[in-house]
Amino acid sequence: MGRYVARRLLLTIPVLLGASFLIFAMVYALPGDPIRALGGDRPLSPAVIAELRERFHLNDPLYVQYWEYLKGLFQGDLGTDFRGRPVLDTIERTLPVTVKLALAAVLFEIVIGLVAGVLAGIRRNSYFDNVVLVSTTLIVSIPILVLAFFTQLLFGLKLGWFPIAGTNEGFYSYVLPGLVLASGSLAYVARLTRTSLAENLRADYVRTARAKGLPNRTVVVRHTLRNSLIPVVTFIGADIGALLGGAIVTETVFNLPGIGREVFNSIRSQEGAVVVGIVTLMVFFFIFFNLVVDVLYAVLDPRIRYD
Amino acid sequence: MTDQQQLDLRKDAVEAGTTTGLASPSVDVTKERQNSLWSDAWGDLRRNPLFWIGAVLGLFFLLMALVPQLFARGADPRACDLADSKARPSAQHWFGFDQQGCDYLANVVYGARNSLIIGVTAVLVILLLGVLVGAVAGYYGGVTDGILARIADIFYALPLILGALVLLRVGPSTGIPIINSRGPGAVAIALALFGWMTAMRLVRSQVIAVKSSDYVAAARAMGASSRRILVRHILPNAVAPVLVYATITIGVIIAAEATLTYLGVGLQRPAISWGLQIEAGQDSIRTAPHLVLFPSLILTLTVMAFVMMGDALRDALDPRQRA
Amino acid sequence: MTNLDLTKPTAELAAQGTPLLEVDDLRVEFRTRSGVVNAVNGVSYSLGAGETLAILGESGSGKSVSAQAIMGILETPPAVISGGGIWFQGRNVLEMSAEDQRKIRGPGISMIFQDALSSLNPVYSVGFQIGEMFRAHRGMSKKAARAKAVELMDRVRIPAAARRVDDYPHQFSGGMRQRVMIAMAIALDPRILIADEPTTALDVTVQAQVMDLLKDLQQETGMGLILITHDLGVVNEVADNVAVMYAGEIVERGTVDDVFSRPSHPYTDGLMSSVPQVEAKGGRLRPIAGQPPNLAAIPSGCPFHPRCSRRRLGAEAAPGRDCATDVPPLRLVVPGREAACHYSEEVLGVAAE
Numbered sequence: 001m002g003r004y005v006a007r008r009l010l011l012t013i014p015v016l017l018g019a020s021f022l023i024f025a026m027v028y029a030l031p032g033d034p035i036r037a038l039g040g041d042r043p044l045s046p047a048v049i050a051e052l053r054e055r056f057h058l059n060d061p062l063y064v065q066y067w068e069y070l071k072g073l074f075q076g077d078l079g080t081d082f083r084g085r086p087v088l089d090t091i092e093r094t095l096p097v098t099v100k101l102a103l104a105a106v107l108f109e110i111v112i113g114l115v116a117g118v119l120a121g122i123r124r125n126s127y128f129d130n131v132v133l134v135s136t137t138l139i140v141s142i143p144i145l146v147l148a149f150f151t152q153l154l155f156g157l158k159l160g161w162f163p164i165a166g167t168n169e170g171f172y173s174y175v176l177p178g179l180v181l182a183s184g185s186l187a188y189v190a191r192l193t194r195t196s197l198a199e200n201l202r203a204d205y206v207r208t209a210r211a212k213g214l215p216n217r218t219v220v221v222r223h224t225l226r227n228s229l230i231p232v233v234t235f236i237g238a239d240i241g242a243l244l245g246g247a248i249v250t251e252t253v254f255n256l257p258g259i260g261r262e263v264f265n266s267i268r269s270q271e272g273a274v275v276v277g278i279v280t281l282m283v284f285f286f287i288f289f290n291l292v293v294d295v296l297y298a299v300l301d302p303r304i305r306y307d
Numbered sequence: 308m309t310d311q312q313q314l315d316l317r318k319d320a321v322e323a324g325t326t327t328g329l330a331s332p333s334v335d336v337t338k339e340r341q342n343s344l345w346s347d348a349w350g351d352l353r354r355n356p357l358f359w360i361g362a363v364l365g366l367f368f369l370l371m372a373l374v375p376q377l378f379a380r381g382a383d384p385r386a387c388d389l390a391d392s393k394a395r396p397s398a399q400h401w402f403g404f405d406q407q408g409c410d411y412l413a414n415v416v417y418g419a420r421n422s423l424i425i426g427v428t429a430v431l432v433i434l435l436l437g438v439l440v441g442a443v444a445g446y447y448g449g450v451t452d453g454i455l456a457r458i459a460d461i462f463y464a465l466p467l468i469l470g471a472l473v474l475l476r477v478g479p480s481t482g483i484p485i486i487n488s489r490g491p492g493a494v495a496i497a498l499a500l501f502g503w504m505t506a507m508r509l510v511r512s513q514v515i516a517v518k519s520s521d522y523v524a525a526a527r528a529m530g531a532s533s534r535r536i537l538v539r540h541i542l543p544n545a546v547a548p549v550l551v552y553a554t555i556t557i558g559v560i561i562a563a564e565a566t567l568t569y570l571g572v573g574l575q576r577p578a579i580s581w582g583l584q585i586e587a588g589q590d591s592i593r594t595a596p597h598l599v600l601f602p603s604l605i606l607t608l609t610v611m612a613f614v615m616m617g618d619a620l621r622d623a624l625d626p627r628q629r630a
Numbered sequence: 631m632t633n634l635d636l637t638k639p640t641a642e643l644a645a646q647g648t649p650l651l652e653v654d655d656l657r658v659e660f661r662t663r664s665g666v667v668n669a670v671n672g673v674s675y676s677l678g679a680g681e682t683l684a685i686l687g688e689s690g691s692g693k694s695v696s697a698q699a700i701m702g703i704l705e706t707p708p709a710v711i712s713g714g715g716i717w718f719q720g721r722n723v724l725e726m727s728a729e730d731q732r733k734i735r736g737p738g739i740s741m742i743f744q745d746a747l748s749s750l751n752p753v754y755s756v757g758f759q760i761g762e763m764f765r766a767h768r769g770m771s772k773k774a775a776r777a778k779a780v781e782l783m784d785r786v787r788i789p790a791a792a793r794r795v796d797d798y799p800h801q802f803s804g805g806m807r808q809r810v811m812i813a814m815a816i817a818l819d820p821r822i823l824i825a826d827e828p829t830t831a832l833d834v835t836v837q838a839q840v841m842d843l844l845k846d847l848q849q850e851t852g853m854g855l856i857l858i859t860h861d862l863g864v865v866n867e868v869a870d871n872v873a874v875m876y877a878g879e880i881v882e883r884g885t886v887d888d889v890f891s892r893p894s895h896p897y898t899d900g901l902m903s904s905v906p907q908v909e910a911k912g913g914r915l916r917p918i919a920g921q922p923p924n925l926a927a928i929p930s931g932c933p934f935h936p937r938c939s940r941r942r943l944g945a946e947a948a949p950g951r952d953c954a955t956d957v958p959p960l961r962l963v964v965p966g967r968e969a970a971c972h973y974s975e976e977v978l979g980v981a982a983e
Binding site: 014015016018019022023026027137138140141142143144145146149150152153157242245248249252263264267268270275279282283286287 | 470
């Protein structure tokens with residue numbers, strides 16, 4: 001197992017480098033001059049511009065710029081934005097908001113998605129099962145953007161249950177955005193749990209468990225649920241990585257100062273260093289949680305051995 | 308007794324444990340299997356109400372994209388009168404008027420065209436990339452596969468919206484044709500470029516699975532060429548999962564386009580797009596909620612049409628997924 | 631309430647004489663979307679302590695379904711027990727509460743299945759799965775149950791049992807996995823063990839070992855053994871009596887020696903001549919023509935008549951014995967032998983009374 005993890009970690013390096021270079025290339029390939037844009041209406045003196053260009057390596061070829069960036073990265077220096085603020089500070093400021101949002105979303109996935117899936121799977125073709133099937137189709141079809149507006153309109157403005165923007169009200173601030181962010185995965189978790197459970201209920205080893213005279217509860221919980229939840233748990237694990245990187249729309253609509261909104265604002269204002277820094281972090285999260293899931297798989301399913 | 312009934316019976320018998328699943332002899336049954344797969348699938352689809360809802364909705368919006376005049380109730384989306392600004396829906400004007408006082412129904416109806424153009428174009432590009440790269444990676448394996456899979460990993464690690472967002476933001480200042488246009492083509496290409504990996508993985512895994520099957524070994528033993536094997540025996544097996552994926556993805560892309568446009572990097576005015584309408588409407592969400600409501604509703608229904616068709620297709624083509 | 635005492639060792643019951651199990655006119659059907667499938671159509675047999683009854687038949691003949699009905703593990707729906715009774719030690723199992731039925735599974739009747747790999751839960755160690763029997767039925771602690779599991783694994787001759795008790799099913803060979811299944815099934819010293827194709831998935835050499843093990847265990851404990859199989863060789867080696875099933879019915883019944891040396895039903899006869907025999911080299915194999923019947927549309931009259939080379943129809947048939955219209959009952963042909971064929975005497979070569 002140790003060797004497997006080491007090998008996997010090694011394999012993540014090219015992906016991490018490739019993804020960050022891809023973003024880096026897109027951000028810095030643009031011919032427009034961000035330095036000039038910085039001055040706005042008040043033109044900067046040519047000397048200042050030259051100095052700034054030198055500082056940000058804007059005169060070098062792309063790969064040299066990237067190499068400079070990497071050198072900094074390995075020393076824990078993600079560079080600074082054009083106003084001289086370290087990118088690391090920006091991340092430290094915004095990341096906690098995104099982490100809280102992702103946690104809220106995962107909580108909803110488990111509490112709503114998992115429970116709905118288990119109940120539907122155990123009572124296949126019941127009324128409740130059909131409700132779950134139809135409502136998950138609906139939820140999957142509603143774009144996050146639309147869902148965000150309508151939860152704001154309904155639960156925020158009309159009913160006044162939850163705040164619709166900002167983070168001033170602690171946990172309550174994260175309820176609506178968390179629900180919106182979780183919606184797609186929540187529906188998927190419900191579907192996955194249902195299918196997996198229904199499939200496992202027909203498995204030969206469940207028949208064996210019944211033939212052994214085990215009480216019904218033991219048959220369902222120990223010999224069906226335990227096996228059925230393996231793919232669900234691993235999906236939720238991998239989804240944490242995706243949630244940490246996929247909150248651009250949610251954070252923007254709900255005005256949450258997390259890394260998603262930050263990266264969007266930075267893309268708009270062409271703050272290359274911030275964009276590359278945050279995206280690299282997002283990619284890291286994604287890869288890291290996928291690795292965690294693979295390890296988790298081996299823990300949950302003894303048939304899987306990585307050596 | 309029809310074939311379908313025989314099949315159901317067999318399935319029921321297997322489920323009830325009344326038959327033992329005997330291994331079937333391995334012969335080249337690609338063509339027959341494909342035929343029965345599709346006719347069984349059609350039998351299933353026909354009885355699935357979700358499929359019919361999806362298909363009718365899909366056809367409705369397709370028609371709306373082709374001939375919007377039929378649905379706009381005679382109104383011209385560009386004929387506006389500021390006096391009507393934000394007027395509520397009425398009997399004459401079902402969806403009311405927007406900020407500029409243009410008939411909103413006409414505007415929402417005319418928005419279908421861009422959404423569908425982008426959805427279909429992007430999916431076509433995705434399929435092209437996915438099938439090409441996936442087939443090559445799966446069939447040749449080894450180093451080729453290693454490199455292509457790694458490249459797919461790189462793209463996979465970047466969220467779809469994020470990648471497209473960056474590309475579209477810098478697009479206009481690059482010299483690349485289409486990408487620098489800020490039109491539907493740019494949006495479609497950007498979304499396809501960051502969305503082809505799943506199709507590639509689907510095709511790749513199908514190719515690997517079929518490649519190692521006995522009937523392909525038999526075809527090879529009889530001297531069929533690599534390309535012939537790939538085209539005649541392997542790719543037809545990948546059609547079913549790819550079709551399911553493509554149908555759902557049209558819906559996903561349409562939602563993504565609206566999002567990108569809403570975020571300001573997709574289509575630009577004076578183009579007519581649901582994303583732009585939602586973006587413009589959000590400021591008056593308290594006073595004129597219909598401005599967000601109608602484009603959102605139509606957008607959702609369009610996405611739903613494709614998701615439902617895709618779901619129904621999956622159930623029909625892969626009975627194991629069905630519980 | 632239960633007056634079944636399942637704690638006494640089975641061996642002590644052997645002398646009592648009353649059969650352990652009596653199945654009377656059992657009927658099972660599957661109600662599916664596309665109609666009713668008649669899987670078991672009036673099957674009767676009994677089993678005494680220490681007896682081995684083989685139930686022989688092709689797949690789809692209803693042999694496994696009837697066994698699952700006895701175990702009470704049929705999936706209902708779609709399966710429905712539409713008639714008959716199952717008496718275990720004199721009490722009708724079908725009239726018991728679900729909870730009482732459950733208590734019989736394990737200490738009363740237990741079962742092993744064909745595919746041990748899929749029949750064992752992949753995520754629990756074999757020791758845990760064997761030990762579950764003691765925890766569920768005897769309320770033992772986890773630790774005591776594990777110790778019992780080691781004992782049982784020793785008993786079914788799994789080498790290094792103490793070391794392997796925490797291994798998972800996939801880490802065992804096919805033969806060893808089947809031994810684990812057997813250990814689990816005999817854990818509570820059941821009165822009856824039903825073995826559903828226990829050796830079909832195994833190599834020939836391993837098959838013999840597993841059958842020897844089952845035979846030895848039966849001798850030790852005196853349990854009744856129902857062996858479901860399509861393998862004539864296995865039946866010949868271990869069974870006392872055999873019941874041949876076709877289309878959900880028993881078509882012939884008798885001692886193994888009798889039935890195998892002189893079949894009295896054309897189907898049994900066909901089975902015998904379709905299997906290669908080591909002694910009789912050079913003879914041609916004669917497969918049975920046609921396909922097993924569709925259980926949703928069983929042929930009228932004798933269900934075997936469309937495939938039967940001795941069938942007599944219309945004017946050829948004796949009055950009331952037209953194979954296509956008259957259902958042949960299971961009847962005594964010669965002492966100790968029953969068959970469901972209008973013309974058994976002919977098959978057997980004896981004069982009809």
